[in-house]
Amino acid sequence: MRFTITDRRDRHMKIIAAGGAGFVGSNFIHYWRKHHPWDTLVCVDALKRRSNLRNLGDAFEAPDFAFIEADITDQATIESILKVEKPDVVINFASVGRNSGGVDACLDTNVTGTVRLLEACVNCGVPRYHQVSTADVYAAIALGDDHQIYETEAPKPDSVYAASKAAADNFVLAYGNHRAIAVTISRSTANYGPAQEPNALIPETIIHALHNQDIDAPGTGQNVRDWTFVDDHCRAIDRILFNGEPGEIYNVASGAEKSDLETVQALCDAFGKSAGQLDNAPAPGPKDKLFTVNADKIHDELNWTPRTSWSSGIQNTCDWYLHHMDWWDDQNSQK
Ligand SMILES: NC(=O)c1ccc[n+]([C@@H]2O[C@H](COP(=O)([O-])OP(=O)(O)OC[C@H]3O[C@@H](n4cnc5c(N)ncnc54)[C@H](O)[C@@H]3O)[C@@H](O)[C@H]2O)c1
Incomplete structure (x- = not known):
């Protein structure tokens, strides 16, 4: 089934962003309000x-924004929301991450929650669904391998x-194949x-720098990651919603491949701090990996x-944390 959102001039669109209060989801809501101000968003x-x-x-001050507290595993509640809101699109950002969940939490939200949300969308005639997945579902590459x-x-x-996200992706593709809903996936x-949980590498390093605490990269610091600025990820989802082919998966990567040491160094430089580990960094070894995907x-x-x-992404992120100390103090106090 083809579903393309084409003519923006004759109708506004309503999007439900599940998990829209988290890091990526809230940045998406700000992105969408800026670039598509005529649309309605429900978080x-x-x-x-x-x-x-x-x-x-x-966003709370905008007339075209609403927040509803609900759990995507609660299909009956989600269906009652969908029946009232009648969204054109549902985007699923809701996720329990590497650091915050055990097995049960990952199964509940990432797998069962995705299936319940899909089932509710089908039952309520939602025509379009996008799953925000992750490149973590793939294996990392050995450093130096050009795979x-x-x-x-x-x-x-x-x-x-990663296993729970991969399982959820399979359900999304299955619903796209066999049920009346157009689905896409971004990885x-x-x-x-801005607004990433304080225990992720970049916010944690920034917070340590601001508190004059020791700054170290994880492990040997030689793992290399591709870093995508969250606003670019949001724009990728925008492109997929309008022009993506139903049933397709789209990798997203920026090409900014940095070792963890390089990342820590960039943040130290931004704050004029030094990282003790950096002077004696070991050479990359056979266990060090590259975490990236091809986004052609x-x-x-x-x-x-x-x-x-x-x-500029690092500068923007440092500025945000510098000016939102109450936000991350609050988050840290809830650990
Ligand atoms: N953070 C990254 O670096 C990154 C990279 C690639 C992909 N992603 C993907 O982006 C999505 C969002 O990640 P994030 O980093 O913003 O995570 P996050 O933890 O910051 O946000 C997740 C949000 O989902 C909500 N949530 C969790 N369980 C829920 C449930 N059962 N029902 C309703 N809401 C629920 C949480 O309250 C939170 O607001 C995930 O699917 C993740 O795999 C994240």
């Missing part, structure tokens, strides 16, 4: 962390989180930007390219 979130609502900031990870690569998850590399498909077919350079 549905179970508020797994109490201060998430603050991520939505001034390219395309969307056709079989997932090879190496954590419960982005690691994101950074979204580039060639949907004309998406990242707009935020590594240096």
